[in-house]
Amino acid sequence: MEVIEAIRNHPLYAEQYEKLKQAEEGRKFCRHQMEHLLDVARIAYITNLEQGLQIRKEVIYAAALLHDIGKYRQYTEGIPHEKASARIAEVIFQDLPDLSLSADEKSRILRAILGHRRMRDDMDVLEKLLYASDKQSRKCFDCKAEKDCNWDHRKKNFMPEI
Numbered sequence: 048m049e050v051i052e053a054i055r056n057h058p059l060y061a062e063q064y065e066k067l068k069q070a071e072e073g074r075k076f077c078r079h080q081m082e083h084l085l086d087v088a089r090i091a092y093i094t095n096l097e098q099g100l101q102i103r104k105e106v107i108y109a110a111a112l113l114h115d116i117g118k119y120r121q122y123t124e125g126i127p128h129e130k131a132s133a134r135i136a137e138v139i140f141q142d143l144p145d146l147s148l149s150a151d152e153k154s155r156i157l158r159a160i161l162g163h164r165r166m167r168d169d170m171d172v173l174e175k176l177l178y179a180s181d182k183q184s185r186k187c188f189d190c191k192a193e194k195d196c197n198w199d200h201r202k203k204n205f206m207p208e209i
């Protein structure tokens with residue numbers, strides 16, 4: 048997918064991803080490396096097909112690949128990662144004007160990234176899809192560190208998908 052390659056190859060994405068990858072190496076809790084980002088993208092895309100949401104694959108994958116990219120800044124600068132990730136995504140979108148995403152799709156992606164950590168009543172469809180897929184990607188039911196994890200119990204995933 049051209050959109051995804053362009054995002055992954057952007058120097059800011061590559062730099063932030065590499066830092067994040069290194070920072071999370073050996074972490075006992077959920078990691079936010081490519082496996083997680085792609086799990087979220089695939090779960091979201093399957094749900095999109097199952098529920099007939101009609102969101103373009105490029106939009107789902109771009110949102111998933113970008114949603115945690117600011118996590119390193121949360122670790123080092125204390126910036127909530129949804130805000131850091133949205134800011135990085137915004138810079139990348141500005142730098143890549145030929146990216147085949149419409150202005151509306153870009154703003155929905157930014158909104159989804161910003162809203163992906165908390166369930167709200169007024170969520171946009173993409174925002175809700177990203178939140179739910181992020182949660183479903185967690186394997187709390189099979190995690191040795193689950194007891195030490197300070198995530199809200201309601202956010203943990205104890206039900207493997209059928």
Ligand SMILES: [Fe+2]
Binds near residue numbers: 079083087114115181
């Ligand atoms: Fe995530």
